[in-house]
Amino acid sequence: MFEDLKDLPPDGLLQLIKLYRDDSNPQKIDLGVGVYRDADGGTPVFRAVKKAEHRLHEVQDSKSYLGPEGDHEFVAALRPYIFGKNDGYGARLNGVQTPGGTGAVRLACETLASAGAKRVLLGTPSWPNHGPIIQATGMEPVLFDHADIKTQTLDFGALIDAMKAADKGDIxxxxxxxxxPTGIDYSADQWGEIASIVADRGLFPLIDLAYQGLGHGFEEDAEGLRKVIAAAPESMLAYSCDKNFGLYRERVGALYALSNTEAQAATLYSHLLSNARANWSMPPDHGAATVRVILSDDDFRAEWDAEVRDMRARLNRMRSALAEYQNVGDVDLAAVGRQNGLFSTLNLSKDQVMAMRGSHGIYMAASGRINVAGLNERNIPHFVEALRSIA
Known part of the structure; x- marks a missing residue:
């Protein structure tokens, strides 16, 4: 059965975990794995999560199946954060719980492919799972440049050209x-231009929202995507609670789908449930139930919001601290201060990345992507000196 299978290369980021763990260098820095870290290098459980889990322990009376749609109240509780308190979409907008944001992207692509979609416009570099998921569901990734890593600038023209060349119905x-992995986002004006072209060309937006709240705030981080969704009669949005609730291992996500009419929404919903049933049957309960409890309790919600604000503030402090060093060789650290979220991709060759690892104990993806949360006030000088040594 398996005689013709060929060895596949190991996952580079998973390899980094072991390499970092086995490194005895006291100055080692982990900038690889994409989880939030506090100033001490830990990934703590949110205080609000602990309290919500305690309440679940007290009141939950069953571990029975949820059904393929998952936790209705969890999906409903997230909706105003994403689409606005009064989004006006009514029953045209449906959502289902998924195993993480990855599950949401997969369910979206499978459903779109079954509806006849053929092509997905995808800016590169992107999250490494985007391309494989698109291809695995039988669609073609149509690649364009999202950003120029050497100059640390957005290639907005490449997106506009790709959208204008696309066919009606392309994703x-x-x-x-x-x-x-770049941390380089669209401006408010650019989001408006994207929305206009989506409407004019009849394109279908699929939005991946994995880090809401870690850029500028929950409302600010949703302003652009809301413009695009408002301009398109149909769209999908994949959501992850990994980062902004710290629920990485619980696999908490949701997929929302907007349809032309309520009747079409009901039909689409039936297909989402059917595809979810074939993929994972029922999503896991605990993480989504925890989010639901947090968002339904004023005190828990306020504490969670404060914790996300603290995360965002720490990420911005690390970015500002790096930006003070301006340029180190061909690496533009000043640009890091203008970017958002956990990640930036530095202009480093694979050889330079290996030198950072081998000579200085600094672990990052071969692409030069760093997790800014792996930095703190104590290790930034070591990181910058290492950059200078390999420049």
Whole structure:
């Protein structure tokens, strides 16, 4: 059965975990794995999550299946954060719980492919799973340059050209905020231009929103995507609670789908449930239930919001601290201060990345992508000196 299978290369980021763990260098820095870290290098459980889990322990009376749609109240509780308190979409907008944002992207692509979609416009570099998911569901990724890493600038013209050359019904995949892996986002005016072209060309927006709240705030991080969704009669949005609730291992996500009419929405919803049933049958309960409890309690919600603000402030402090060093060789650290979220991709060759690892114990993706949360006031000088040594 398996004689013709060929070895596949190991996942580079997963390799970094072991390499970092086995490194005895006391100055080692982990900038690889994409989880939030506090100033001490930990990834703590949110205080609001702990309290919500305690309440669940007290009141939850069953571990029975949820159904393929997951937790209705969880999906409803997230909706105003994403689409606005009075989004006006009514029953045209439906949502289902998914196993993480990855599950949401997969469910979106499978459903779009089954509806006849053929092509997905995808800016590069992008989250490494985007391309494989698109291809695995039988669609073609149509690549364009999202950003120029050498100059640390957005290539907005490449997006506009790709959209204007696209056919009606083509999918355009957009990062809602805190672009992974570059941290380079669209401006408010650029979001408006994207919305206009989506409407004019009859394109279908698929928005991946994995870091809401970590850029400028919950409302600010949703302003652009709301313009695009308002301009398009149909769209989908994949959501992750990994980062902004710290629920990485619980796999908490949701997929929202907007249809032309309520009747079409009901039909589409039936297809979402059917595809979800075939993929994972029922989504896991605990993480989504925890989010639901937090968002339904004023005190828990306020504490969670404060914790996200603290995360965002720390990320921005690290970016500002790096930006003070301006340029180190060909690496524009000043640009890092203008970017958003967890990630930036530095202008480093693979050889330079390996030198940072081998000579200085600094671990990052081979692409030069760094997780800004791996930095703190104590290790930034070591990081910059390492950059200078390999420049």
């Amino acid at each position: 355009v995949l957009l990062h809602g905020c805190c672009h992974n």
